[in-house]
Amino acid sequence: MKSGILAICGGIGGAKLAFGLSKVLPPEELVYLVNTGDDFTYLNFQISPDLDTLMYTLAEVNDPERGWGLKNETWKNLKALKEYGVDTWFQLGDKDLATHIRRTQLLDEGKKLSEVTKLLCTSLGVKHLIIPMSESPVRTIVTTDKGKLAFQEYFVKFQCKPKVKKISYIGSNKAEIPKVLKKLIDENRFSGVIICPSNPYLSIDPILSIPELNLFLSERNMPVLAVSPIINNASIKGPTSKIMKEMNIEPSVKSIADHYSGLTDILMVDYKDKENIPRLDSVSFVFDSIYMETSSQKINLATKCLEALEGKYS
Ligand code: FO1
Helix, strand or coil: CCCEEEEEECHHHHHHHHHHHHHHCCHHHEEEEECCCCCEEECCEEECHHHHHHHHHHCCCECCCCCCCECCCCCHHHHHHHHCCCCCCCCCCHHHHHHHHHHHHHHHCCCCHHHHHHHHHHHCCCCCEEEECCCCCCEEEEEECCEEEEHHHHHHHCCCCCCEEEEEEECHHHCCCCHHHHHHHHCCCEEEEEECCCCHHHHHHHHHCCHHHHHHHHCCCCCEEEECCEECCEECCCCHHHHHHHCCCCCCHHHHHHHCCCCCCEEEEEHHHHHHCCCCCCCEEEEECCCCCCHHHHHHHHHHHHHHHCCCCC
16 A cells, blocks of 8 residues: 555444445555454354444445344344354344354464454455454443443443443553554555544544554544544434433534544534534534435545545635
């Protein structure tokens, strides 16, 4: 890669913009850095939900309705496990299961998560490089009124119902940054960074909690643009605004601007929030329609983000 964009993302919201970007920039000009704080071991398989959501999305085999997993999925294995009395609170589809079997097999052979991700992506025809934030485990732990919960317990088993008190990222201080990412950073290959509209606390902060990656963004020599996950004081989808309220943070674009303060230069917000913009010297705001459902909305927003990074809005 000569000089390109680093897109930081995790989860379903982030994958929408990530898809748009993949349609605008070729693999030589775009790399994805993905949250692995949601990863866990389930039924002895190594599961990396955010890596898979992005991989399936770019391969265009994702299920658009559920947001996660594969389209045209079947659930025979899940049904059979249930018949054996297995607690199947985390649903693995038959085809999706192949991804987890293969990932676990390759990791057991001693391959790094970044290598495994590349191999899986190649098999699915994904040409853009997807890099996990860490080779070693970094785990998001949600402290709630029901106690400490591992991310997937909080998110899937308890469906984000417990009240969030604190979110921690265990292992981030000794995270092993993938060599391929280190090299791109050291060689100044990025001309801009886009933080996708993923949940800031659950999907982006695990990445920012890794000291080396935080330093890369704080001491940046290229512009960083973040897309707000909030429109009109509510999350676009998912539990972002619920979590913000529980942590006594007002769900607003101002709070998002404060959250990313020092790490971003540009915040892309929805036209609907034009009246809610705080005066901040460090951040410039750009406006567009940031709700994405169709492919053309995703491509449009990706194009607008790139134009904003190029200074076309300033
Ligand atoms: N999300 C659910 O709400 N229920 C599930 O049973 C579930 C299974 C699942 C399996 C594989 C996978 O890659 C993702 C899966 N997800 C499921 C989504 C996942 O929990 C979340 O999208 C992310 O971790 C949040 O970014």
